[in-house]
Amino acid sequence: MSNDYKIFTSLVTLVILRGLIYISIVPPWLAPDESTHYEAIRLIGQEKLWPTEEVYRVTPMHPEMPASFEKFHVWQIAHLAPPGSNFSNTPYIEYRPFRDTTGSVIIAGKYPLIYHLLLSPVSALSKHLNIVQQLYLLRFSSLILLALSIVVGWFFARTIFPGSIIFAIALSSFLIFLPMNIHISTAVNTDGLTVLFTSLYFLMLAKVFCVGGSMPRLASAAAFLILAVLAKPTAHFIIPTSAAALMIYLSRRFGWKSHFLLLLLFTLVIFTFLGGIFLFLFADGGRGISTLSLSSNLIEWDLSYFNRLDSSAYIYTIRWGFASFWGSFGWAGTPIPAFWAWLLWRICILIGLGVVLFFVKHVLNLGGRSIALTPSQRDILLVLMFSLIFAFIGIYMPIIAMQSTGWGPQSRYFFPALLPFALYFFLGFQQLVPIRVYSLALPIWLLAFILYDSLVLTYVLLPAFYG
Amino acid sequence: MVDRLKLRLNNAYIFHFFVLVMIALLAGLLFFSRISWFKSTYYSPRYSIKNYPLTGNAQIIQEFESKYPGLYRIDLYFSKNQDDTAGEIIARLKNDSCENTEDIERIATKISDIIDNQPYSFTFPPIDDSLGRKFCLMVEARLLENRVIGIYASQVDVYPDGKALYKANSIEPSPYQPFDKQQNYQLWLPFIQKSQSQAEFDIGFAIHYNPLTGQIIHPLLRQLSANKPNLLGYPGFYIVLLLAYVMMLVILIGFVLKIC
Numbered sequence: 001m002s003n004d005y006k007i008f009t010s011l012v013t014l015v016i017l018r019g020l021i022y023i024s025i026v027p028p029w030l031a032p033d034e035s036t037h038y039e040a041i042r043l044i045g046q047e048k049l050w051p052t053e054e055v056y057r058v059t060p061m062h063p064e065m066p067a068s069f070e071k072f073h074v075w076q077i078a079h080l081a082p083p084g085s086n087f088s089n090t091p092y093i094e095y096r097p098f099r100d101t102t103g104s105v106i107i108a109g110k111y112p113l114i115y116h117l118l119l120s121p122v123s124a125l126s127k128h129l130n131i132v133q134q135l136y137l138l139r140f141s142s143l144i145l146l147a148l149s150i151v152v153g154w155f156f157a158r159t160i161f162p163g164s165i166i167f168a169i170a171l172s173s174f175l176i177f178l179p180m181n182i183h184i185s186t187a188v189n190t191d192g193l194t195v196l197f198t199s200l201y202f203l204m205l206a207k208v209f210c211v212g213g214s215m216p217r218l219a220s221a222a223a224f225l226i227l228a229v230l231a232k233p234t235a236h237f238i239i240p241t242s243a244a245a246l247m248i249y250l251s252r253r254f255g256w257k258s259h260f261l262l263l264l265l266f267t268l269v270i271f272t273f274l275g276g277i278f279l280f281l282f283a284d285g286g287r288g289i290s291t292l293s294l295s296s297n298l299i300e301w302d303l304s305y306f307n308r309l310d311s312s313a314y315i316y317t318i319r320w321g322f323a324s325f326w327g328s329f330g331w332a333g334t335p336i337p338a339f340w341a342w343l344l345w346r347i348c349i350l351i352g353l354g355v356v357l358f359f360v361k362h363v364l365n366l367g368g369r370s371i372a373l374t375p376s377q378r379d380i381l382l383v384l385m386f387s388l389i390f391a392f393i394g395i396y397m398p399i400i401a402m403q404s405t406g407w408g409p410q411s412r413y414f415f416p417a418l419l420p421f422a423l424y425f426f427l428g429f430q431q432l433v434p435i436r437v438y439s440l441a442l443p444i445w446l447l448a449f450i451l452y453d454s455l456v457l458t459y460v461l462l463p464a465f466y467g
Numbered sequence: 468m469v470d471r472l473k474l475r476l477n478n479a480y481i482f483h484f485f486v487l488v489m490i491a492l493l494a495g496l497l498f499f500s501r502i503s504w505f506k507s508t509y510y511s512p513r514y515s516i517k518n519y520p521l522t523g524n525a526q527i528i529q530e531f532e533s534k535y536p537g538l539y540r541i542d543l544y545f546s547k548n549q550d551d552t553a554g555e556i557i558a559r560l561k562n563d564s565c566e567n568t569e570d571i572e573r574i575a576t577k578i579s580d581i582i583d584n585q586p587y588s589f590t591f592p593p594i595d596d597s598l599g600r601k602f603c604l605m606v607e608a609r610l611l612e613n614r615v616i617g618i619y620a621s622q623v624d625v626y627p628d629g630k631a632l633y634k635a636n637s638i639e640p641s642p643y644q645p646f647d648k649q650q651n652y653q654l655w656l657p658f659i660q661k662s663q664s665q666a667e668f669d670i671g672f673a674i675h676y677n678p679l680t681g682q683i684i685h686p687l688l689r690q691l692s693a694n695k696p697n698l699l700g701y702p703g704f705y706i707v708l709l710l711a712y713v714m715m716l717v718i719l720i721g722f723v724l725k726i727c
Contacts, residue, residue: 010719010722021709024704129696130696450716467506
């Protein structure tokens, strides 16, 4: 058995084991929107009903749901009062089935249902089991999707860097040992499936650039693009990414000048930003695209968008996004200690500088010694950088569009871009490692993530959920 | 130095043996050390609806059950005028019943050390055999005349494992009665199991533990497996899962060091 295969097998085994740890430790219903997604899947799989508003209105929720919330102390862990309590002014999450109205946001025609359709057979087969057993089976199904994403991530990195296994290990380790990724991806929600589809799209894109364009690869990329866009609005950034990929591919093919290409790409960024606001306003936050139900209402265009919202709102959203990327667990938002966040900020800023350094020196080839990247590698890395820009636009543009922080950018909205993010994060980290100990970059990276994850598990999650 | 390190670690078997020995030593060390970050967050103390004044010989008591060994700290929330610095708060911890005359711990703290609407921690040496035991916390104040300090509490019964009782000041007529105070932190409202009469309430408190690591494993495994179905309902499952995970980690680290 070759080393490659041994390492690949151990990584896949590790993701399964880590997934089982998180599935078993995170109390039922505490993952974001879990009860809501469970009910939608149950309606489709067990009740054979399409989850419309009318169906929610007349179909009772699973009878064991409220008792299950109490049994696992979900309200206490979340520091909220349950519905029906006699406290006034009690802010509690309005989750279906606890809402008094027609309930869930998971409504056919307003929310993409690919994930729910995919898992509905699991729900149907487990109908005779109790509610918690059903939930764990659904969580395990999400774990399978996560494991597939890790496999795709491995081949993605091997495609771009066929000569060195360290990038595949680094990228896979990032995905496996990032606590929030495992937490979200092993829960019952749509993020895991969206990440899988976008990962497959990026793999095909990498193959087109690094191995060669062929009809099957292009068709696969297009298919995965459509599936990802239909799975969740957080994948919409791959639409402008595809445009950027096309521009870069054509520029290589027809020998365009680099200034012209960069001008085109810059224009694409501007159009993506403005177009994103446009679409957000009449496409229900992007869900209109995922459910193919765009509004025909006239838009009230107001050019003063950049003046209204106070800068503190943007700072808040950046901080909240950062916190929810590294550690804010469940809809209880169980946080990591403030000092850890402080330290992580500084590490990320340093690595961010490393990313800029890598990109300028080696991708744009501007000044200084450059490592031997092939033109294909430069091109795909350029595409991936723009995909990250588009992903960030996708997350933060709604705040500008809505002029409020009501659309809080949780980190899981960014997870469809984890593959390019993880790769660049490692490339940036490598820039910080002195040449003398360059070969220890990967072991340091791996051990740092393992240490962080272990601390999160023992210092944050276990005490918070079982104290 | 790097080359020498690589040479030594080149032998995979020596490396794995070395790592296993280190893990065993580390586990042994951890087993007999203490961890102090477990606390009962079951009932958030920040449900500041009622404020019970501790003037004269007023007392407030709260029964509770310790879920882990190593009970060593109890956080309470007080309301006071920031300018008030004279006087002291006395917290007494009793075993099982509040009728016990004997105190396990008696902690006096100056009023000046307490910050309004912030948790104040009463700490004492860890009680290693506190697992499953019932305790009674009694709080009273020694204040100058016309000074008031209040302790925050709920207005309904929110803690199922014990009751609270307020004994009003009987020394002299006091203008101070339990009152409702508007709080900005109404996010932190606890669970209600059933509707209660106005007389039943609980104070806001959080319990912290500082047990030996080895002591916490058994109750933690019991909590992990509680109410969970199939394999997840067995404590042994989590041990096996953890061992398998650590083993795979060691294998992966070994591979990575080998190729680097």
